[in-house]
Amino acid sequence: MxxxxxxxxxxxxxxxGMNLGGDPTQALVHSTPTGNFMVTLSSVDLGQGMKQIMAQICAETIGVPTDRVVVDTADTDTGPHCMGTFASRGTHRAGNAVIQAAKEARQVMLEVAAEELEVNASDLETDGLGNILVKGAPQKAISIFDVALSAHFKRGRSISGRGMFLIPRSYPEKETGAMKPSxxxxxxxxxxxxxxxxxxxxxxxxxxxxxxxxxxxxxxxxxxxxxxxxxxxxxxxxxxxxxxxxxxxxxxxxxxxxxxxxxxxxxxxxxxxxxxxxxxxxxxxxxxxxxxxxxxxxxxxxxxxxxxxxxxxxxxxxxxxxxxxxxxxxxxxx
Amino acid sequence: MELRKNYFADVRKDDLHEIGQDRPRSDSPGHVTGKTSFFADRNFPGMLHLKMVRSPHHHARIRSIDTSEAEKHPGVARVLTAKDVPHNVYTILILIQVGPEDETVLADGKVRFKGEAVVAVLADTERAAQEAAAKVKVDYEVLPAVFDMEEALKPGAPLVNEYHGQNYYLYDSGECRKVRFGDVEAGFAEADHILEQSYQSSPIEHAPTETTGCVVAPAGNDRFTCYTNTQAMFFTLDNTSIILQMPGSKLHFVGGTVGGGFGGKVDVIVEPIAILGAKLTGRPVSFIYSREEEMQISSPRAAEKVVIKDGVMKDGRIVARKVTGYTDAGAYSRHSPYGAQKGAGHYPGPYTIPNVWIDTYCVYTNRTPSSAMRGFGVTIGDFALEVQMDKLARLIGMDPLEFRFINAYRDGDMKAHRQPTEGAALIECMQEASRAADWPVAEKYMAMSSYAKGA
Known part of the structure; x- marks a missing residue:
């Protein structure tokens, strides 16, 4: 022995993600008057930290620090549809939806900044710290705080965006099983x-x-x-x-x-x-x-x-x- | 943990600000100081507690139900039976057109597993609800039960679920989901060795810290707010809307942080009956599973049987693989037809094999319905596949890790379900494992890449 x-x-x-797809998730993003960003979802955080990851994805896409982003989720009265948190789909599906929504919000933000700086929006970039700069001329800049105030109180713009991610559903072929699981x-x-x-x-x-x-x-x-x-x-x-x-x-x-x-x-x-x-x-x-x-x-x-x-x-x-x-x-x- | 950035550096840009950073979780201080609120932290004046009367039998006909003594028990507000549920026969995947409806919210005429919900008792306290539940008299005629999948599939076996009419799920492809690729018999004929082996698992509990439950409060305007730990808000809301025949606009679901899901909270079990109780009494209702209910009544991971037959060459190439998978769904479908089908899409594993035959069955037995769990449709299959790989390697006298390199899929390889492989990284994982575990393999394997051959 x-x-x-x-x-x-x-x-x-x-x-x-959900096997064979067909599992949509949506996201909404908007700025507050002082340039913080809200991500609205109906996805569920199971303790794995989904809210934190969605905040980081939104922050990366908009070009602000993560602590400027708040995630509101798991409320069917406020959050747009999410299929649910399962099948290793949360980060992939909701993350893509957040990126799309954040890109749309970022575009409005840059347009407002462009008006304030009297340049083209395509000439602007974010520094990741909360500022918008003219490419090649970083001394010409405006804070996202000021851009949000301008959008809300001066220019009447909503810095917001809608996002949706859907992998079209695949139906297995009966005899051969040809399909696209993922x-x-x-x-x-x-x-x-x-x-x-x-x-x-x-x-x-x-x-x-x-x-x-x-x-x-x-x-x-x-x-x-x-x-x-x-x-x-x-x-x-x-x-x-x-x-x-x-x-x-x-x-x-x-x-x-x-x-x-x-x-x-x-x-x-x-x-x-x-x-x-x-x-x-x-x-x-x-x-x-x-x-x-x-x-x-x-x-x-x-x-x-x-x-x-x-x-x-x-x-x-x-x-x-x-x-x-x-x-x-x-x-x-x- | 180590991030090995040297792999795939040519296809990855590491120029991000917030992504890839160890930002502290914004919710962790709340978790570790007990400030995070969970659904069960909601308490409302006049709240009722729901307890289920459950079947003591695995399979039985219900001759009669007598709730009169329970209704008289002090503190009892309402006793619910099948006739109180507007659309009592349901199935959750009906939302994605996977039927038939095969399960009852409260048993009607029959029970098909031990622990099945028969009568719901709503009372002022948990204790009163429990005591009253014990006073419900159900007269059962016990029926023969079947627990073994092979027995269940034999002609003449007791029929578990009349809504299916046979003890397996009927796919559009027939009694199983099928994948056919190449010519598996020709592959076996050319193989140097054939190995057929059978693998088995048993049901497994999700064991979340927080048991399944919800607290429902009437909003006073015909709407109901349901605080729940479901993993899928709208999936649960939409199923509840069907079961209660109540417009979705009357339902407000609020989640939050869930104390562990692992797939165990996607079944839509507690919310419909709790909302019905709130609607019929006008009072808030709490329905929270006990640990015993969580372990023996809520869906576990399915037991599976996996039979793998392989044809392998002396040089290490697998030339044919036939897999027959059986998923024990228990008495009702829940997510099991999806899980069994997912297995069909997963086999033959991350290996390129020219001849493949896959059949996956979803089988009904008289046990607690199984459903989703972390790794759904794949975990047990991976156990079977990877033990089989070890056996095959030893059969031909080859190192088990090197044997996997020979068969590993790479970009562009056609999979059995006829999708070309993209984004493969199995080879690199094995190369790194070889280093980390000091398990040396021949240099030619360390020089391999998942990128398409010749790319």
Whole structure:
């Protein structure tokens, strides 16, 4: 009886957005009298930080600092339609809608600034700090604060914009299955290292090294929180979780966190995250949806590592000590 | 976390001001100091609490329901049964023309899984609602149940859901979603080795910190404000409008920060019945799942069975792959026909294989309906595919990572569902993993690129 070590690898891809498309999201953007910007949506922030990302996307597009943008969302009386926050679609779909709305608002803002500066709007640029400058002559400038005041009280203009993003729905061909499931895919490769106690069947995940390709990390710290959380969830799916431990037998389902097993802090592996960025053609600033795929590759990587350690294949999830011991016994009997 | 900017630097401009910056989340101080408000923080004078009477049986006919004792229980304001629900038989994907309507808000004549909602009790306190719910008498005739997908698909199996008429979802393509590419049998015939393996998963709970729920307040003008943690505001509003036969203009949905979704809050389960209760009593209503309901009643990730048959050459090329996927939808469709179909679009994984055959089935059984969860339609398929890849590599005596390089898709490669590959990055992820994990592969694999061959 011994503790045996093994490692396994898995590589995956994942579609961004609702499968086969047909899932619209809209956004509205307007400025306040003093040049702050409101993004209005009906998308839902699930705790992943969607509001923050939408603020950064709007700020980048208009050319102001992120703290000048406020996001109002998840109210059906004020926000235009969004299909919902699921299918790794929030950043991709709503982000594109926000860009379109922000571009329209930016154009009005530049037109008002052009009138104030008596130049052509096409000769203006933003400095990202809250000012509009004449290209090549930055001493000729106006603050966005003053532009917004002018628009509201002098020129009677609404600095606002409408945005909509829709991937047209694809219908699978009946006989061949020809279809367009998604327009962009995120990628990952995970290497997991485990120890398996062949006396108790217990698995300890020592390390997981995850490489994720996500198009563009719009906010690297927030990407990290999502990717690390996903990686933990993958380990949890591989080794612990189910509502029906003896599926398809319907009995013995957990009803609270004492019975429904998940790893505690001490069970979590040393986790390494590496991010690659190949911008997608239709993503907001190249972003793809990282939300779901980051929890997938750890499951087969752990399963393959268990085999590498003790030489038995557990092809049924979760990979419990009971299943490992039964497999080891069956192996010893042959 | 490390950002490896050396990959794809030629196709990426890093000239942005706000994007790519570690801006602190504007909502995190509220989260960590307990200031962020969630739907359940709403409390209204005179608010009622809703509790469900649930089926103790996996499959049963309802002979009769007697609510008289429950109605007399102190604090009870109203008891609701199927006849109170204007459009009781519904299905949520009807909004994108995926029918038939196959589920009841409150059971009518039959229950099809253990825990199914039968009667709703509204009372002044949670305790009164719970006590009254225990006094509802339901007379059941227990029917044979089926839990195993293979059993469910056999002729003569108990019929789970009459609205479908058979124990699988009928796509326009027939009993399953199909993908046919190349000639899979010819591929098997030329292969050096054939490996057919079967993989299985069990249902998995989303386990959000915050359980599913909503608080509904009549606005006093025939409108109802529903504070909810749904993941999809208008999707829920529009389905509620259908179920309650109430114009959407009468409904106001307010979300906010949700305490974890993971796909578990897209089913439109609590809002319609809570709004109906508010409408019929004129009082605010709170309906919040207990942890037990969240774990055993709300939709889990589906159990799946995936059978993969591969033909592989000694040099590492996979020449044929046949995948048969079964998604256990439980008693009702919810999002499962979509999930099973998504699997068909995902297989054979991120590999270029000339001959592919895919069938994905959505199967009905007498268990808690499954639905969306993070990685919907893909997570379990990836487990099966990537364990299969490991087995194939060992079968032909090849390093598992190198074996994947040989088969990895690249830009321009035609996928089985007949879309050319664009924006591939699998090879680069594997190259970086090789370095990071100190898992060396031959130099020719480190020199590969996802860009189109010859580009």
């Amino acid at each position: 011994a503790i045996k070590r093994g490692r396994g690898v898995a590589a995956i891809n994942y579609p961004t 327009t962009c895919y995120a990628h990952a490769c995970t290497v997991a290292e485990v120890e398996v106690d062949d006396e108790t069947g217990e698995v300890t995940v020592l390390t997981v090294k995850n490489v994720f390709e996500i198009g563009r990390a719009l906010n690297p710290k927030m990407v990290e929180q999502q990717l690390v959380g996903g990686s933990w969830m993958g380990i949890s799916h591989a080794l612990y979780e189910t509502t029906e431990p003896y599926y398809p037998n319907r009995d013995h389902g957990g009803t609270d966190f004492n019975q429904y097993l998940m790893p505690g802090p001490g069970d979590l592996a040393e986790t390494e995250i590496i991010v690659l960025e190949r911008p997608s053609a239709d993503g907001p600033y190249g972003a793809k949806g990282p939300g779901e795929m980051c929890a997938n590759p750890q499951i087969p990587a752990v399963a393959n590592a268990v085999f590498d350690a003790v030489g038995v294949r557990i092809d049924t999830l979760p990979i419990t000590p009971e299943r490992i011991l039964r497999a080891l016994r069956a192996q010893a009997a042959t």
